Amino acid sequence: MSVSRVCIVGGGVIGSLLAGHLAQVCEVSVIKRRREHADALNAEGLRVTGKSELHARVQAAADTRGLPEPDLVIVSTKAAGLRGAAQALEGHFPEATVMTVLNGLGAEEIVREHGDWQLVSAVTFMSGTKHSDTEVEYILDTETWLGPYEDTPFARAREIADAIVASGLKAEALEDVRPAQWSKLIFNAAVNPVAALTGLPHDPHFAAEDDPADLGHLVHGLVDEGKAVARAAGIELHDDPWEMNVLATRRGSAHYPSMLEDVDAHRPTEIELITGSVVREAARHGVAAPLHTALYALVTAKESSWS
Amino acid sequence: MSVSRVCIVGGGVIGSLLAGHLAQVCEVSVIKRRREHADALNAEGLRVTGKSELHARVQAAADTRGLPEPDLVIVSTKAAGLRGAAQALEGHFPEATVMTVLNGLGAEEIVREHGDWQLVSAVTFMSGTKHSDTEVEYILDTETWLGPYEDTPFARAREIADAIVASGLKAEALEDVRPAQWSKLIFNAAVNPVAALTGLPHDPHFAAEDDPADLGHLVHGLVDEGKAVARAAGIELHDDPWEMNVLATRRGSAHYPSMLEDVDAHRPTEIELITGSVVREAARHGVAAPLHTALYALVTAKESSWS
Numbered sequence: 036m037s038v039s040r041v042c043i044v045g046g047g048v049i050g051s052l053l054a055g056h057l058a059q060v061c062e063v064s065v066i067k068r069r070r071e072h073a074d075a076l077n078a079e080g081l082r083v084t085g086k087s088e089l090h091a092r093v094q095a096a097a098d099t100r101g102l103p104e105p106d107l108v109i110v111s112t113k114a115a116g117l118r119g120a121a122q123a124l125e126g127h128f129p130e131a132t133v134m135t136v137l138n139g140l141g142a143e144e145i146v147r148e149h150g151d152w153q154l155v156s157a158v159t160f161m162s163g164t165k166h167s168d169t170e171v172e173y174i175l176d177t178e179t180w181l182g183p184y185e186d187t188p189f190a191r192a193r194e195i196a197d198a199i200v201a202s203g204l205k206a207e208a209l210e211d212v213r214p215a216q217w218s219k220l221i222f223n224a225a226v227n228p229v230a231a232l233t234g235l236p237h238d239p240h241f242a243a244e245d246d247p248a249d250l251g252h253l254v255h256g257l258v259d260e261g262k263a264v265a266r267a268a269g270i271e272l273h274d275d276p277w278e279m280n281v282l283a284t285r286r287g288s289a290h291y292p293s294m295l296e297d298v299d300a301h302r303p304t305e306i307e308l309i310t311g312s313v314v315r316e317a318a319r320h321g322v323a324a325p326l327h328t329a330l331y332a333l334v335t336a337k338e339s340s341w342s
Numbered sequence: 343m344s345v346s347r348v349c350i351v352g353g354g355v356i357g358s359l360l361a362g363h364l365a366q367v368c369e370v371s372v373i374k375r376r377r378e379h380a381d382a383l384n385a386e387g388l389r390v391t392g393k394s395e396l397h398a399r400v401q402a403a404a405d406t407r408g409l410p411e412p413d414l415v416i417v418s419t420k421a422a423g424l425r426g427a428a429q430a431l432e433g434h435f436p437e438a439t440v441m442t443v444l445n446g447l448g449a450e451e452i453v454r455e456h457g458d459w460q461l462v463s464a465v466t467f468m469s470g471t472k473h474s475d476t477e478v479e480y481i482l483d484t485e486t487w488l489g490p491y492e493d494t495p496f497a498r499a500r501e502i503a504d505a506i507v508a509s510g511l512k513a514e515a516l517e518d519v520r521p522a523q524w525s526k527l528i529f530n531a532a533v534n535p536v537a538a539l540t541g542l543p544h545d546p547h548f549a550a551e552d553d554p555a556d557l558g559h560l561v562h563g564l565v566d567e568g569k570a571v572a573r574a575a576g577i578e579l580h581d582d583p584w585e586m587n588v589l590a591t592r593r594g595s596a597h598y599p600s601m602l603e604d605v606d607a608h609r610p611t612e613i614e615l616i617t618g619s620v621v622r623e624a625a626r627h628g629v630a631a632p633l634h635t636a637l638y639a640l641v642t643a644k645e646s647s648w649s
Binding site: 229232233234235240247248249250252253256311314318325326328329330331332333335336337339340341 | 536541542554556559563618632633635638639643644646647
């Protein structure tokens with residue numbers, strides 16, 4: 036089995052970057068929630084600008100009907116779209132490997148509830164900006180790491196990583212992707228809710244630790260709590276989340292975390308898969324996580340303020 | 343010395359309720375930051391509706407010039423206006439008692455930096471709504487407590503309380519007002535930043551403790567931290583802030599805390615005098631206050647997001 040036909044579910048930045056690149060080396064179909072989005076992609080194709088300059092032909096649809104049988108399905112929705120995506124796949128493409136590329140923990144379990152596909156876990160650090168339904172800008176050309184979930188053979192993860200690399204993106208197959216997944220989890224849990232609550236993009240405030248009121252103390256405290264939870268869960272982190280935070284704030288232009296975009300737009304956030312995961316893992320392993328628990332309650336309450 | 347001429351600095355709800363009532367039994371002048379506000383009051387007087395129905399004549403000005411020498415000055419600005427008010431009084435009215443009615447701790451010290459007036463500390467639980475520069479609605483007819491600051495004789499606090507009671511408001515002089523001041527401080531520090539960050543008015547979410555993500559756990563944690571700080575500072579609280587919170591959320595219509603109004607309007611909040619006071623007192627007495635420290639950083643960062 037190789038990777039020659041890919042179906043991508045989730046039309047955000049990550050799904051669009053994967054679709055645009057993979058279409059250079061495979062046949063790519065995409066499932067979009069909105070029919071007009073699918074129509075636009077069928078008519079115009081998908082344009083990638085920035086670090087890559089590409090134009091891709093993709094076959095788009097609002098559900099699985101009529102799409103060719105893929106050997107790889109990539110689920111790259113936001114947390115709020117995950118259950119719907121898994122339901123849409125239920126009963127379809129039984130021979131395909133399904134790879135999840137979401138923030139937080141637990142996406143694989145949710146997909147598993149809807150079918151017994153072979154599963155691969157991925158975590159990505161690339162980023163970009165969607166300019167329209169048919170154009171995405173590739174901004175940070177950082178890596179995607181992926182590894183087997185449950186009894187998927189490592190060789191399968193390597194085939195997928197090879198296809199992604201051949202398409203022009205950076206990817207690496209890891210025997211165990213959880214150390215990278217947890218590093219990103221702790222980074223996201225320390226940064227995204229703070230951005231969502233303060234209205235600040237991920238800027239130098241997040242690394243400032245000079246004055247007692249500086250925000251960096253809180254972010255550092257969140258990272259330290261997250262590291263203690265990882266330790267209790269037996270995870271040796273792939274990268275230090277505090278260093279990831281400091282480096283990211285020095286990149287020049289401040290990143291606008293998606294949780295802040297969600298709050299601005301009064302949409303459900305990814306708090307449940309991100310901070311909720313840290314809080315649940317902390318409880319499971321008997322570790323205190325008062326700061327994550329506080330932010331979990333604050334962002335959850337903020338969502339309830341506009342419902 | 344008695345209370346026959348009162349000058350009120352600060353044109354918010356509390357200053358307006360005090361001015362409207364005290365004008366029934368004393369001569370009242372008011373200092374307003376905005377000249378048009380002063381002009382409107384001189385032309386139309388001040389109307390109180392709700393729990394009282396009054397119309398008061400007051401003499402209004404934008405500074406102390408031309409105002410009669412008062413025997414009592416009441417400073418009831420918001421935190422952001424306190425330094426300006428104290429500066430405007432500097433060098434004036436040396437015989438007057440100055441009474442501060444602000445949230446948080448430390449207003450007296452700031453006034454003291456600008457003159458050696460006799461000082462009285464007050465904390466009020468009454469509330470209302472300003473409908474215009476010349477009309478205020480009296481909603482919660484709860485008490486104002488006041489007591490001597492430094493070497494002010496208790497008899498002077500009692501004279502002021504008597505005048506306020508004679509004017510139709512509820513007031514009580516206490517030998518030591520700090521237990522009441524701290525009760526309100528801890529209540530405000532547990533409620534106001536949470537409202538400011540979540541966008542929720544002070545509603546039943548703040549007392550909910552059923553589900554693990556419920557906001558009441560955070561509010562309760564903040565109250566418990568605040569009580570530990572009070573204990574370390576040798577303060578025996580006048581009221582239990584958690585009970586104050588539960589009672590207030592059961593009043594029917596949810597109160598919209600001024601810190602949430604400030605955030606909505608992108609104005610500086612009272613975070614420094616409220617949560618900042620708790621954090622500083624915790625540090626002074628060697629008590630941990632991680633939740634207050636987190637909210638202090640979040641609200642301070644939120645202010646910086648719009649500056």
